[in-house]
Amino acid sequence: MRVVVYGAGQLAQMMYLAGSPLGIDVQAVDVNNDTVVHPVSKTPLEISLAQALEGADALTVEFEHVPERLLEEAAKTNKLMPNIDSILVGADRVREKKLLESMQVANCEHQIVTDLAQLDDCVKQLGSKLILKASRDGYDGYGQWRLSDEADLPELKNALQGLDLQTVPLVVEKMVAFDRELSLIGVRNANGDVRTYPLAENLHHQGQLHVSVAPATNVDDALQAQAHDIFVKLAEGMNYVGVLAVELFQVGDKLLVNELAPRVHNSGHWSQSGAVTSQFENHLRAVCGLPLGDTSAIGPSAMVNIIGCSSFSRDLLSIDGSHLHWYGKSVREKRKMGHINVTTNSYESLGEKLMALSKYLPLEYFPKLVGEATRLKG
Amino acid sequence: MRVVVYGAGQLAQMMYLAGSPLGIDVQAVDVNNDTVVHPVSKTPLEISLAQALEGADALTVEFEHVPERLLEEAAKTNKLMPNIDSILVGADRVREKKLLESMQVANCEHQIVTDLAQLDDCVKQLGSKLILKASRDGYDGYGQWRLSDEADLPELKNALQGLDLQTVPLVVEKMVAFDRELSLIGVRNANGDVRTYPLAENLHHQGQLHVSVAPATNVDDALQAQAHDIFVKLAEGMNYVGVLAVELFQVGDKLLVNELAPRVHNSGHWSQSGAVTSQFENHLRAVCGLPLGDTSAIGPSAMVNIIGCSSFSRDLLSIDGSHLHWYGKSVREKRKMGHINVTTNSYESLGEKLMALSKYLPLEYFPKLVGEATRLKG
Numbered sequence: 087m088r089v090v091v092y093g094a095g096q097l098a099q100m101m102y103l104a105g106s107p108l109g110i111d112v113q114a115v116d117v118n119n120d121t122v123v124h125p126v127s128k129t130p131l132e133i134s135l136a137q138a139l140e141g142a143d144a145l146t147v148e149f150e151h152v153p154e155r156l157l158e159e160a161a162k163t164n165k166l167m168p169n170i171d172s173i174l175v176g177a178d179r180v181r182e183k184k185l186l187e188s189m190q191v192a193n194c195e196h197q198i199v200t201d202l203a204q205l206d207d208c209v210k211q212l213g214s215k216l217i218l219k220a221s222r223d224g225y226d227g228y229g230q231w232r233l234s235d236e237a238d239l240p241e242l243k244n245a246l247q248g249l250d251l252q253t254v255p256l257v258v259e260k261m262v263a264f265d266r267e268l269s270l271i272g273v274r275n276a277n278g279d280v281r282t283y284p285l286a287e288n289l290h291h292q293g294q295l296h297v298s299v300a301p302a303t304n305v306d307d308a309l310q311a312q313a314h315d316i317f318v319k320l321a322e323g324m325n326y327v328g329v330l331a332v333e334l335f336q337v338g339d340k341l342l343v344n345e346l347a348p349r350v351h352n353s354g355h356w357s358q359s360g361a362v363t364s365q366f367e368n369h370l371r372a373v374c375g376l377p378l379g380d381t382s383a384i385g386p387s388a389m390v391n392i393i394g395c396s397s398f399s400r401d402l403l404s405i406d407g408s409h410l411h412w413y414g415k416s417v418r419e420k421r422k423m424g425h426i427n428v429t430t431n432s433y434e435s436l437g438e439k440l441m442a443l444s445k446y447l448p449l450e451y452f453p454k455l456v457g458e459a460t461r462l463k464g
Numbered sequence: 465m466r467v468v469v470y471g472a473g474q475l476a477q478m479m480y481l482a483g484s485p486l487g488i489d490v491q492a493v494d495v496n497n498d499t500v501v502h503p504v505s506k507t508p509l510e511i512s513l514a515q516a517l518e519g520a521d522a523l524t525v526e527f528e529h530v531p532e533r534l535l536e537e538a539a540k541t542n543k544l545m546p547n548i549d550s551i552l553v554g555a556d557r558v559r560e561k562k563l564l565e566s567m568q569v570a571n572c573e574h575q576i577v578t579d580l581a582q583l584d585d586c587v588k589q590l591g592s593k594l595i596l597k598a599s600r601d602g603y604d605g606y607g608q609w610r611l612s613d614e615a616d617l618p619e620l621k622n623a624l625q626g627l628d629l630q631t632v633p634l635v636v637e638k639m640v641a642f643d644r645e646l647s648l649i650g651v652r653n654a655n656g657d658v659r660t661y662p663l664a665e666n667l668h669h670q671g672q673l674h675v676s677v678a679p680a681t682n683v684d685d686a687l688q689a690q691a692h693d694i695f696v697k698l699a700e701g702m703n704y705v706g707v708l709a710v711e712l713f714q715v716g717d718k719l720l721v722n723e724l725a726p727r728v729h730n731s732g733h734w735s736q737s738g739a740v741t742s743q744f745e746n747h748l749r750a751v752c753g754l755p756l757g758d759t760s761a762i763g764p765s766a767m768v769n770i771i772g773c774s775s776f777s778r779d780l781l782s783i784d785g786s787h788l789h790w791y792g793k794s795v796r797e798k799r800k801m802g803h804i805n806v807t808t809n810s811y812e813s814l815g816e817k818l819m820a821l822s823k824y825l826p827l828e829y830f831p832k833l834v835g836e837a838t839r840l841k842g
Contacts, residue, residue, distance in 0.1 A: 103481050106504055109790035109802075126484055362737075362785055362807070377782035384762055404755035407740055412487035424487075429740070 087374050090138050091125065092117055092156060093148030096413040096422065097350050097366075098125040100358075101148070104366035110374060113138055117152055126414075139163055144373040146328060150176035150348055151223065167276075167327040167373040168348050175324070176348035179221040179257040186343055189323045191316055193343045194335070199256040202243050209236055212260040218242075219257045220249070230293065232261070262342065264335035268302055271354035271365050272317040273329045273381070275372040280321060281381040282314045283361060286353050286389075288333075289454040294420065296454040298389040299462070300356045303433060312341050320346070329354070329369040352391065352422070359409050360387030360429040386436045387429040388458070390443065394419050395451040402426065402446035405439050437462030465752050468516050469503065470495055470534060471526035474791040474800065475728050475744075476503040478736075479526070482744035488752060491516055495530055504792075517541055522751040524706060528554035528726055529601065545654075545705040545751040546726050553702070554726035557599040557635040564721055567701045569694055571721045572713070577634040580621050587614055590638040596620075597635045598627070608671065610639070640720065642713035646680055649732035649743050650695040651707045651759070653750040658699060659759040660692045661739060664731050664767075666711075667832040672798065674832040676767040677840070678734045681811055690719050698724070707732070707747040730769065730800070737787050738765025738807040764814045765807040766836070768821065772797050773829040780804065780824035783817050815840030 087110045091098040094114035102112035102125035114125040115135060122131045122138040131138075139145065139159070145166045147157075150173055161170040175181045186193040197208050199218075208216060214236040220229035233242055249256075267290065272282035284301030313334065320343075321330055331351030333344040354365035363371075363379025371378055392398075396417040402408060405428065412424040428439050440459035449456065465488045469476040472492035480490040480503035492503040493513060500509045500516045509516075517523065517537070523544045525535075528551055539548040553559045564571045575586050577596075586594060592614040598607035611620050624634075645668065650660035662679035691712065698721075699708055709729030711722045732743035741749075741757025749756055770776075774795040780786060783806065790802040806817050818837035827834065 099484075103484055106477075106481055107787065107789040109788070109792055127489075359740075363787075367787075371781065376778050379781065379787075380784035382784075400754050403749065403757065406758035406760075409485065409741075409745075409757075410487070411485040414487055 087111070087143045088113065088141055089144045089146060089370060089373060090115060090122070090142040091146055091148050092152040092160070094123050094125060094128060095148055096411075096415070096424075097148035099413065100355075100366045100411070101146075101350070101370060102126055104364055105370045108367070108370060108374075108376070110370050112370075113142070114148075115156075117156060120156070139165070146369070146373050147173055147349055150174075152177075168330070169325060169327070172324045172326050172330075172348045176346055177222060179219055179345075180255055182346055183257055185320075185324070185346075189319055191319060191343050192340065194262050195260040197258050199258050200251045202246060202251065205239060205243060205258070208258045209233075209239065212258065214239075215261040217259045217261050218246075219259070221255045221257055223254075262335055262337060264337050264342070266302075266336050267344070268305075268313070268334045268336055268341070269298075269351065269353040270313040270317055270332045270334060271329060271351060271357070272314075272321065272332070273365070273368040273372050273378055274321040274326050275378055276327050276375060278322070279378050280318055281368065281378045282317050283354065283357060283365070283381045284383050285310060285313055285334075286356060288353050289458060291453050292420075294391070294393060294422075295352050296391050296393070296452065297458050298353045298356055299436070299458065300360060300387050300389075301383050303462070309336070309339065309341070316341065316343060328372045329365050352425075353389075355411070355425050356387040356389040356427055356429075357381075358411065359407075359427045360384055385429050385431045386433050387427060388436055388440055388462075390426045390428070390440070390452065390455060391422055392424040392426065393422055393451060395448055396423055398448060399446045402443055405442050406430075407439060408443065433462045434464055437464065465489070465521045466491065466519055467522045467524060467748060467751060468493060468500070468520040469524055469526050470530040470538065472501050472503060472506060473526060474789075474793070474802075475526035477791065478733075478744045478789070479524075479728070479748060480504055482742055483748045486745070486748060486752075486754070488748050490748075491520070492526075493534075495534060498534070517543070524747070524751050525551055525727055528552075530555075546708070547703060547705070550702045550704050550708075550726045554724050555600060557597055557723075558633055560724055561635055563698075563702070563724075567697055569697060569721050570718065572640050573638040575636050577636050578629045580624060580629065583617065583621060583636070586636045587611075587617065590636065592617075593639040595637045595639050596624075597637070599633045599635055601632075640713055640715060642715050642720070644680075644714050645722070646683075646691070646712045646714055646719070647676075647729065647731040648691040648695055648710045648712060649707060649729060649735070650692070650699065650710070651743070651746040651750050651756055652699040652704050653756055654705050654753060656700070657756050658696055659746065659756045660695050661732065661735060661743070661759045662761050663688060663691055663712075664734060666731050667836060669831050670798075672769070672771060672800075673730050674769050674771065674830065675836050676731045676734055677814070677836065678738060678765050678767075679761050681840070687714070687717065687719070694719065694721060706750045707743050730803075731767075733789070733803050734765040734767040734805055734807075735759075736789065737785075737805045738762055763807050763809045764811050765805060766814055766818055766840075768804045768806070768818070768830065768833060769800055770802040770804065771800055771829060773826055774801055776826060777824045780821055783820050784808075785817060786821065811840045812842055815842065 098114040160166040216233040218231040286300035287302035289297040331347040476492040483490045538544040594611040596609040664678035665680035667675040709725040
């Protein structure tokens with residue numbers, strides 16, 4: 087079997103590595119130049135994109151910001167999974183909010199703004215603590231603004247002056263005093279079978295994911311069931327096939343959907359060694375029409391992103407249960423270079439191992455690590 | 465980092481897949497034509513063997529029958545791990561027996577035969593139940609003969625008439641009434657650190673491995689320690705770096721070494737999902753000078769070889785904890801096409817899962833499966 091992935095980054099790479107044992111050959115499309123490349127070496131393969139689409143059993147994406155012309159071309163083959171609407175929902179916060187509203191899935195109170203003058207009404211309706219997000223191309227904290235005090239509104243409007251809000255509206259959300267950020271990774275195949283992973287807790291810094299812990303601590307059956315139900319409602323409503331990531335805010339015992347990612351997701355990387363079946367394998371199983379794999383956790387896991395740095399001792403592998411995933415990219419500020427998964431048998435041990443890990447890493451790049459290690463050690 | 469593997473079969477392929485996350489690029493050498501190929505696609509890479517050796521941080525092998533001229537060339541670079549003597553020991557039963565004797569490691573009573581006339585003395589010394597093995601190029605039951613009754617000796621001599629025993633002597637062993645076949649996979653790095661996996665129990669049919677169960681049932685600490693001690697004695701004695709597989713016969717509470725394989729081994733494939741660190745990752749860690757990974761089992765596992773058949777339902781993946789490893793080779797009689805790993809939390813559950821697995825497979829190719837499933841279910 088063959089799967090073509092739009093996007094040639096680390097997610098396509100990890101799909102390739104997960105697919106190979108299943109006899110699934112994964113090819114990647116560099117969407118900057120429409121070339122088909124090997125997902126690991128990035129070497130161009132000697133076939134055209136049209137030939138790759140022709141030869142594929144399934145087409146999928148590693149990110150939602152694939153140019154629409156490519157998605158439309160892919161959709162015409164009837165091999166694109168998830169479907170184009172689901173991918174576009176992930177790429178456009180206005181579509182996303184409308185979908186959540188239409189399915190009555192709890193999310194943050196918000197308004198769509200296509201004219202700066204509407205911001206006054208936002209403050210009236212939602213209060214003066216707001217988060218403003220560009221509806222498209224926002225990624226990892228880019229294209230986001232905050233209002234903390236009504237007095238700053240004129241200044242904010244000024245900063246936003248240059249934006250073409252008719253083309254790219256803003257989604258303006260009431261800032262939620264959430265307890266923590268969680269995510270649910272789940273998978274659905276064309277038969278309608280659904281499997282969801284245990285909730286992960288995600289620690290962000292400057293808009294980027296730094297650490298995930300899965301299963302998240304202090305999750306009771308009701309909370310996990312609530313997340314599962316949200317997933318099923320969304321995935322069925324979208325007629326979704328593949329892995330879908332649902333980013334959530336926990337407020338008391340309620341979950342609000344913050345964002346959807348129609349793909350394998352950074353907050354599911356822990357599943358590579360922490361779950362019976364990784365999200366990458368399950369995504370491929372789903373899009374290839376194979377039975378879904380067990381999503382149970384093997385033990386408490388943490389995923390630590392390596393962001394913007396490449397210089398650290400590989401001796402961190404001396405920590406039992408640690409696995410390095412290095413993407414082989416050139417280093418750039420704020421760039422995800424790789425991640426480290428750690429799986430063990432208790433949260434206390436996980437905290438100890440994260441603390442041990444911190445000794446091998448340049449901590450200025452890992453601002454969340456020691457705090458989380460300390461919390462888990464208890 | 466880059467590792468060049470002599471041999472371009474499934475073991476090199478699985479090393480590549482294990483290496484990629486560590487940032488280790490694995491290249492394979494097709495020893496039939498000295499070309500350097502991609503270990504998965506087998507596409508020739510555009511470099512010569514000399515260039516590959518030059519660019520590699522480590523050289524290793526996926527099988528012991530690499531032509532000696534290539535091994536000698538590799539050894540000259542001082543990058544070959546394990547060392548050439550260790551590899552040659554695995555390729556030659558006379559060397560192997562001499563090594564075991566010199567290290568006083570318990571093995572089967574035997575004699576080296578370079579002339580058919582010596583067989584009479586073998587019968588006198590070892591008795592009339594003998595197994596005769598060609599000292600080189602024997603693999604999976606080829607090049608082996610049995611004597612069960614002294615009366616058949618003339619007939620056997622006749623059958624062996626054409627062999628050049630001066631060049632390829634026979635190792636003649638007393639047939640051992642062993643209780644079962646076990647194997648120990650272990651790994652040693654250049655610092656002398658050693659990790660061994662739990663013993664696996666191996667079920668053979670017509671000289672080929674069909675099923676491994678790991679950790680083997682009914683292994684007490686003393687037996688595991690005995691195997692570990694054998695491994696340490698051998699690996700230290702050989703100054704071995706990498707994964708070494710030790711095939712063993714259990715006779716009562718004693719272990720006899722049957723055979724050594726200086727490489728990752730089929731009876732260690734269960735470690736891909738059944739151990740914290742797979743044998744493939746640990747081999748690469750060892751030859752690259754990285755810390756060794758935890759060899760603990762996650763739960764009881766079975767590895768089922770797919771031999772000589774390619775037609776079966778992929779719905780076997782509906783069994784939770786099952787993982788397919790398909791090598792992508794064309795089907796041939798007795799050829800290893802892939803394997804299925806199953807990991808779960810009890811031997812009883814493992815037996816049930818193997819029984820479930822048997823429903824999806826053409827059982828004429830899996831003669832050991834149902835019996836082992838029944839035994840494990842208890």
